[in-house]
Amino acid sequence: MSVIKYWGKRDEKLILAMNESISVTFDPTHLCTTTTVAVSPVFDRDRMWLNGKEMSLSGRRYQNCLREIRARANDVEDETKGIKIAKNDWEKLHVHISSNNNFPTAAGLASSASGFACLVFALAKLMNVQEDNGKLSAIARQGSGSACRSLHGGFVKWVMGKEEDGSDSIAVQLVDEKYWDDLVIIIAVVSSQQKETSSSSGMLQTVETSTLMEYRAKEVVPKRVIEMEEAIKNRDFSTFARLTCAENNQFHAICLDTSPPIFYMNDTSHRIISCVEKWNRSVGTPQAAYTCDAGPNVVLMARDREAATLLLRRLLFHFPPNSTDIDSYVVGDKLILKDAGVQNINDVESLPPPPEIEDDVLNYKYKDEIRYFICTRPGKGAVLLTDESQALLDPETGLPK
Ligand SMILES: Nc1ncnc2c1ncn2[C@@H]1O[C@H](COP(=O)(O)OP(=O)(O)OP(=O)(O)O)[C@@H](O)[C@H]1O
Numbered sequence: 001m002s003v004i005k006y007w008g009k010r011d012e013k014l015i016l017a018m019n020e021s022i023s024v025t026f027d028p029t030h031l032c033t034t035t036t037v038a039v040s041p042v043f044d045r046d047r048m049w050l051n052g053k054e055m056s057l058s059g060r061r062y063q064n065c066l067r068e069i070r071a072r073a074n075d076v077e078d079e080t081k082g083i084k085i086a087k088n089d090w091e092k093l094h095v096h097i098s099s100n101n102n103f104p105t106a107a108g109l110a111s112s113a114s115g116f117a118c119l120v121f122a123l124a125k126l127m128n129v130q131e132d133n134g135k136l137s138a139i140a141r142q143g144s145g146s147a148c149r150s151l152h153g154g155f156v157k158w159v160m161g162k163e164e165d166g167s168d169s170i171a172v173q174l175v176d177e178k179y180w181d182d183l184v185i186i187i188a189v190v191s192s193q194q195k196e197t198s199s200s201s202g203m204l205q206t207v208e209t210s211t212l213m214e215y216r217a218k219e220v221v222p223k224r225v226i227e228m229e230e231a232i233k234n235r236d237f238s239t240f241a242r243l244t245c246a247e248n249n250q251f252h253a254i255c256l257d258t259s260p261p262i263f264y265m266n267d268t269s270h271r272i273i274s275c276v277e278k279w280n281r282s283v284g285t286p287q288a289a290y291t292c293d294a295g296p297n298v299v300l301m302a303r304d305r306e307a308a309t310l311l312l313r314r315l316l317f318h319f320p321p322n323s324t325d326i327d328s329y330v331v332g333d334k335l336i337l338k339d340a341g342v343q344n345i346n347d348v349e350s351l352p353p354p355p356e357i358e359d360d361v362l363n364y365k366y367k368d369e370i371r372y373f374i375c376t377r378p379g380k381g382a383v384l385l386t387d388e389s390q391a392l393l394d395p396e397t398g399l400p401k
């Protein structure tokens with residue numbers, strides 16, 4: 001999830017951004033894409049299944065990734081399995097790909113980022129590509145811009161680069177996932193519906209019509225990127241939160257400045273943001289930061305575990321579940337729920353109103369507005385899974401299990 005937003009391309013084909021951006025990779029224990037790739041001389045064409053449903057690989061973005069990886073393939077030999085594939089064979093061989101996201105796809109939770117990063121990583125492993133994650137990121141970028149940042153864990157920056165061919169427009173890790181381990185992330189899944197305006201077409205419309213866009217890319221973001229890098233390296237939560245929230249609000253402002261206007265956040269997103277703003281103001285120093293991508297889901301980042309439990313108590317007070325099933329309402333790192341002193345629906349119902357609310361408390365309860373919460377933290381980047389039982393393709397048929 002980005003904290004400095006990528007929005008606007010300077011090159012549509014190569015997917016080169018108008019400004020640099022920074023993201024944090026979520027812990028794959030809680031949110032991840034799993035991709036299995038297989039090769040066989042009996043496969044007659046490249047095929048892919050996404051969340052169990054076959055989809056076309058004919059789109060330019062998939063073709064670009066496949067071509068770039070094939071061009072870097074090497075000999076593969078595994079005597080125990082009786083496999084021998086020469087470098088030049090890869091051009092003729094076809095692959096089967098199966099990928100699952102364990103979180104909503106195309107709903108503004110960066111599924112394209114996670115998906116293309118995982119796809120490029122998996123294909124690179126299959127074809128014994130020797131490039132490091134930086135070089136692979138330039139390939140993932142051609143699948144989806146934000147994907148270049150998702151091969152790495154922790155906090156990651158997508159550098160602009162200067163080369164015409166985009167070869168130096170790559171992602172670099174700023175700090176790894178353990179560096180800032182105080183940070184707790186709570187995602188409010190407001191909707192798992194596919195969004196109306198895809199990021200790709202939305203940002204194109206913004207570049208074409210928003211008069212604020214150029215000012216943002218040239219004047220605002222370059223300074224913010226420097227400040228944000230400093231804040232991350234110093235684990236300076238107050239600066240980090242101020243910049244993250246300001247970035248979110250400016251991103252959605254330029255969406256609104258687009259013609260026709262693009263609305264990604266909804267009333268629920270606004271309510272969550274107001275709740276965090278009120279709390280931060282009442283304490284005097286930021287306790288949590290908020291950000292949304294191209295959809296209404298809100299990613300909240302809390303200063304530390306203590307702040308995360310206070311945040312979760314506020315969220316559950318304002319947005320109680322519709323059913324009594326608290327277990328499927330707060331998923332991921334459930335220890336935060338326990339630390340927040342909430343075990344069941346009775347605990348939710350008896351949560352006291354947050355002290356910063358002086359007005360009529362009844363006006364501040366919104367049942368049924370949030371589908372569920374995911375508690376997580378910064379996590380590692382792409383990894384190779386060796387446990388064959390986790391494979392999504394049947395080794396006999398090459399089809400999804
Ligand atoms: N696991 C995956 N493997 C390969 N491609 C994927 C995967 N998951 C999603 N995608 C691709 O990404 C597309 C969704 O991207 P889109 O930008 O619309 O949504 P998003 O990434 O969830 O949201 P955002 O980038 O705005 O946060 C899908 O239609 C599919 O083409």
Ligand SMILES: C[C@@](O)(CCOP(=O)(O)OP(=O)(O)O)CC(=O)O
Nearest residue numbers: 002005006144145146199200293294
């Ligand atoms: C709002 C964003 O999530 C936009 C992501 O856009 P995509 O990477 O999905 O767009 P394409 O490059 O056209 O595939 C902000 C961000 O991730 O920085």
